[in-house]
Each structure stands twice: as structure tokens, then as C-alpha cells.
Amino acid sequence: MSNLFEIAPDIKPESIASEIEVDEAVLQQLPQGCKVVGTKGHGASLWTRFARIDVQLADGTAKSYFLTVATGPNGLSMMRGEHESSRAINMVISDFAPGPVGWGTFTSDPDLHFFLQDFHEMDQEVPDMERFTLKLSAMHLKSAELHMDMKAEHEQSPTPRFGFHVTTHNGSLAQDNRWTDTWEAFFVQGLRRMLELEEEAQGEQPKEMKDLIGPLFQKVIPRLLRPMETGGRHIKPCLIHGDMWQGNTSTDVVTNEPIVFDACCFWGHNEYDLRTMRARTRYKFGRAWQSAYLRHYPAASPAEDFDSRNALYILRSELHDSALFPGDPKFRKLFIDEAKRLFPDGYEGWLKTNPGH
Secondary structure (H helix, E strand, O other), X not given: OOOHHXXXXXXXXXXXXXXXXXXXXXXXXXXXXXXXXXXXXXXEOOOOEEEEEEEEOOOOOEEEEEEEEEEHHHXXXXXXXXXXXXXXXXXXXXXXXXXXXXXXXXXXXXXXXXXXEEOOOEOOOOOOHHHHXXXXXXXXXXXXXXXXXXXXXXXXXXXXXXXXXXXXXXXXXXXXXXXXXXXXXXXHHHHHHHHHHXXXXXXXXXXXXXXXXXXXXXXXXXXXXXXXXXXXXOOOOXXXXXXXXXXXXXXXXXXXXXXXXXXXXXXXXXXXXXXXXXXXXXXOOOHXXXXXXXXXXXXXXOHHHHHHHHHHHHHHHHHHHHHHOOOOOHHHHHHHHXXXXXXXXXXXXXXXXXXXX
């Protein structure tokens, strides 16, 4: 098999028997003097294909790499975004994500693009809750300290900002990562992008949904996000994984340490990465995971808004999933049901009950 895209989506790695030809552009990313001893397809998603490359280094040591391949201009942006996300995570905490090696375009086919990273043998279970939440909170806390230095490589403003220096993709969907001065502004632009993509995928939004969207931007978002950035309060931009759910986490079988992958990073509010850790959710992370995390990184002030902020953040995930799966109405319904629970009396009402803020 010479083309990874002959692999059907969601096929199990053990079902792929044939060898994969390694493109010259990928070979150039491997360590000098190494010898490829084996290549094999390692699964697929709806928009990417994977392979494992085993090499013998110049000193005789065995090492393996994980290759992701995508097609077209969007695929090129996906591979760049995932490379830069992995690079950023490894700059903050070196053993929480596979190390990036390189990215680029196949020499043999300019429509195929790749991201190469270190290979890790992982188990198929959700990682240990205590170890995982400790490592995630450590990434958030340390990245907040490193934000200005890491941002300066790409963005020279003298103040903390929210965004990222390249487009990253949640699945195949491009996120709006343009830099903003406030978390509220960044969240708004990202949510608007997902609403556009969702309507493109699912068709015109029903009246029930449209009736919720206006007040969502006019009242709910200012009410829940603005208090964190007023009255002398500030949100420290943290490096956010961006697609944190149990399917993008595992445990390294060699080190027994939690590991994350498939990141679509940006600088944002740390609580955004907790949005799947809640009740009434289809995710395996639950409220116990929230509590474990918050022991290391307490909720932002006003802390009494934490649950509502968490519900607000999951709205973007429901839109994202609706945009990814055209024809499936359940994610639109989840968005509508969750949004209905989020209608307080707006930011002005909060000011009335919190004088002096």
C-alpha cells in the first residue's frame, strides 16, 4: 500500500497488514543517519490517516514515530496547527504530549500534508484522574507564567493577549485564533465562527435557536465572562489544549504517566479545558474530575459562576460537533437545551447585585 488514504476511516491499527511507503519529505524530517526498518498504517479518522514509522538510529537505538496525513489546503493548515500546538505544550511541560518532529507537504503528492511526532505506546483507558488533573493544572499554571515570553516569539504587544499565532483545527474545523485583549472578545469571536460553520453544515438554524443566539451574546456571555475581567480582576492567559475530552487522553504504557494528543491550542481561560468535566454530559470525565482539578487551580472569581461558565463553554463544543456531523440533529438539540439554562439577567443585573464592581 503506497497511499495512506486507501485506509478506511476508523479502522483498527491491528487490521492493517501492509507496509506504507514513506515519502521523501517525511524521511528528511527523521534523524540524520537513521534507517527505516518498518512502516505500517496505524488507523484513520474521517479527515486524517495515521502510520507508525520504526527506525534504527545511527547509534543502533530503536525509535518510533507517529505520522498523521491530511489532504488539501485545509489539511495543510491542520498539520501546521497540530505541530505548533504540540510544540507549545512541550515548551511548557515536556512529558504531557508527544514531541513534535516536523510538518510539511509530500514530495510525491502536493495535495498530501503531514505532521510527524514521537510515537508513544498508549493504553485504551481513561487516565488516572488524580495524575491527569495534576498534570493539566500544572500545564495551565506554568503556561500562565510563560505566556509573555512565549507570545513574544509571534506577537509583540506589551500586554497579555488571547489567541494563537496560527490557525488550529478542532477536528477539521478551523478555529478563529485572532489575538484579542480580553477573554470575552476571544470567546465571542470563536463562538461566532462555530455558529457560521454549524449553519453551513446543518442548514438554516430553526427559530428556537435563533431566538436564543441574540440574548446569548447580549446578556449571557457578558454576564458570565465580563465579571472576571472587571473590578480589578484579570484572567491570566493559559495555554489551552482546546479539544480536551477522554478520546484525546491516555496513559503512556512505558512511563505510566498521563498523555494528551490531537491538540488545537490557543491562549485562553484555563476553565475552558474543563468544559467536558460536568454532569449531564456524554463524556466520561465527570464532576469528580472538576473537583480534582480545582484543588490545584481554584475557580476564577466570582467562583459562584463556575458552573454556569462551564455550561457556557460546552455550548461551543455542541456547535462544533453539530458542524462536524451534518444531518445529525442531536448536537443542535443539545446546544438549544443547554443554552436555555443559561439566561440570567445580564451583566447589568449582576452589577446591581454586586455594587462597587
